[in-house]
Amino acid sequence: MHFIVIGGGLAGLAAATTIQQNGHTFQLLEKDIALGGRVQSSAINGHIIDHGFQVYLPNYQEGKHFFDYPNLKLQSFNPGSMVLYDKGQSDTIGDPLRSPSTLFGTLLSNVGSYSDKIRLLKLKKVAKRYWINPDEIDTSKSTYDFLIDFGFNQKMIDHFFIPFFSGVFFDKKLETSSAMFLFLYGKFATSLASVPSKGMGSLSAQLASALPHENIHLNEEVKSISTKTVQVASGKNYIGDKIILAAPLQGLLSGASQPVHWQSSHTIYFEADKAPHNKKLVGIVAKKNALVNNISVMSNVCKAYAPANKHQIAVSIFGDVYSKDVETKIKTECESWFGKQTSEWKYIKHFHIKNALPNQQQVRFTFDKTACKMGEHIYCAGDYMLNGSIDAALKSGRLAAEFAMKG
Numbered sequence: 001m002h003f004i005v006i007g008g009g010l011a012g013l014a015a016a017t018t019i020q021q022n023g024h025t026f027q028l029l030e031k032d033i034a035l036g037g038r039v040q041s042s043a044i045n046g047h048i049i050d051h052g053f054q055v056y057l058p059n060y061q062e063g064k065h066f067f068d069y070p071n072l073k074l075q076s077f078n079p080g081s082m083v084l085y086d087k088g089q090s091d092t093i094g095d096p097l098r099s100p101s102t103l104f105g106t107l108l109s110n111v112g113s114y115s116d117k118i119r120l121l122k123l124k125k126v127a128k129r130y131w132i133n134p135d136e137i138d139t140s141k142s143t144y145d146f147l148i149d150f151g152f153n154q155k156m157i158d159h160f161f162i163p164f165f166s167g168v169f170f171d172k173k174l175e176t177s178s179a180m181f182l183f184l185y186g187k188f189a190t191s192l193a194s195v196p197s198k199g200m201g202s203l204s205a206q207l208a209s210a211l212p213h214e215n216i217h218l219n220e221e222v223k224s225i226s227t228k229t230v231q232v233a234s235g236k237n238y239i240g241d242k243i244i245l246a247a248p249l250q251g252l253l254s255g256a257s258q259p260v261h262w263q264s265s266h267t268i269y270f271e272a273d274k275a276p277h278n279k280k281l282v283g284i285v286a287k288k289n290a291l292v293n294n295i296s297v298m299s300n301v302c303k304a305y306a307p308a309n310k311h312q313i314a315v316s317i318f319g320d321v322y323s324k325d326v327e328t329k330i331k332t333e334c335e336s337w338f339g340k341q342t343s344e345w346k347y348i349k350h351f352h353i354k355n356a357l358p359n360q361q362q363v364r365f366t367f368d369k370t371a372c373k374m375g376e377h378i379y380c381a382g383d384y385m386l387n388g389s390i391d392a393a394l395k396s397g398r399l400a401a402e403f404a405m406k407g
């Protein structure tokens with residue numbers, strides 16, 4: 001069977017890999033000049049710059065199946081977080097997900113009560129159970145409501161859960177489904193957030209390297225799909241027995257479901273002569289109306305991210321707080337935690353990803369054939385079919401290809 005795969009992000013690459021592993025052929029069409037979609041890295045002035053701050057969790061089930069871990073040389077953040085408060089105060093906390101008793105640093109010690117520690121232990125068990133038997137737990141609520149109903153103290157929610165998970169979901173109010181919260185809580189609690197030593201883009205590059213490059217067509221934007229024929233912007237037609245649509249292009253299909261709603265993100269990268277701190281920790285901001293959501297010194301986690309004697313700082317902010325002079329505002333805000341040196345930070349690059357994560361008020365962790373089959377020959381894939389994660393993108397691509405191969 002011959003397949004046309006539309007989209008060269010992780011979902012499309014996973015689909016093409018699955019097709020190839022099963023002895024079929026494919027042509028992959030990608031509108032961009034590079035593969036990887038939302039998981040790419042660029043070399044800029046000696047830095048490895050990911051296209052938006054993101055991390056890989058090595059216990060992602062699909063990732064274990066698709067990636068060759070030793071070759072990725074994963075470099076890990078340490079468990080825990082650096083919490084950055086108002087008035088320049090900061091605190092390093094242990095990892096509440098792994099070991100609830102280590103959560104409370106000096107400043108947080110008056111925040112989480114003893115009963116919150118007990119609740120964290122209970123939450124860990126619930127997250128584990130959820131993964132074994134999802135139907136047993138009511139996840140109809142938002143993450144925020146789930147935490148309130150679980151009994152967590154408001155300060156604990158404001159000083160830990162919101163700053164940490166709002167940066168993960170790109171959702172300040174934690175309206176994201178509690179199912180996604182429990183899924184990621186379980187993942188963060190059992191593996192360390194990591195980046196490959198050559199950048200997040202090596203995840204996509206590794207998958208692409210095992211595919212015949214003559215079957216991959218970059219700069220080919222799909223304009224229409226009709227039965228077995230895909231037409232690209234140049235007017236050329238590609239014909240396949242089956243089509244895997246691994247890009248959110250439902251507008252091209254009749255009878256398609258609702259359009260996807262997206263959360264946006266900004267990551268601004270800086271170079272510094274001196275690292276603001278030497279910890280392999282994500283800094284999360286627990287301050288009302290802050291511009292910065294999280295900040296990481298990437299070169300502390302992986303030296304290769306910055307040239308010798310330089311450091312790389314990744315700052316994430318929410319889409320709705322962006323303003324023109326954002327670089328200056330970030331440096332001013334960060335001065336309260338890291339001192340005057342922030343004025344010396346040199347701007348490297350800004351990534352604004354409009355469609356960063358699908359809205360996750362409802363998520364899935366798997367789907368059946370009817371959910372992905374659109375018409376006789378077309379099968380849909382992409383993280384938006386499940387949830388906003390690398391694991392979901394890979395799984396959606398694999399499932400779509402498997403359903404399409406079975407017919």
Ligand SMILES: Cc1cc2nc3c(=O)[nH]c(=O)nc-3n(C[C@H](O)[C@H](O)[C@H](O)COP(=O)(O)OP(=O)(O)OC[C@H]3O[C@@H](n4cnc5c(N)ncnc54)[C@H](O)[C@@H]3O)c2cc1C
Nearest residue numbers: 007009010011031037038052054055222247382383390393
């Ligand atoms: C800033 C940021 C941070 C993130 N953080 C994390 C994280 O820490 N951990 C995690 O697990 N996940 C994270 N994610 C989510 C993860 O990156 C995505 O879930 C995953 O990459 C989605 O892959 P995909 O293949 O479904 O979609 P995409 O990567 O968007 O791929 C779709 C592809 O289709 C192509 N395309 C679109 N239209 C056409 C067309 N007309 N013709 C041909 N090609 C077309 C696009 O160019 C693109 O290459 C993050 C995402 C972002 C943006």
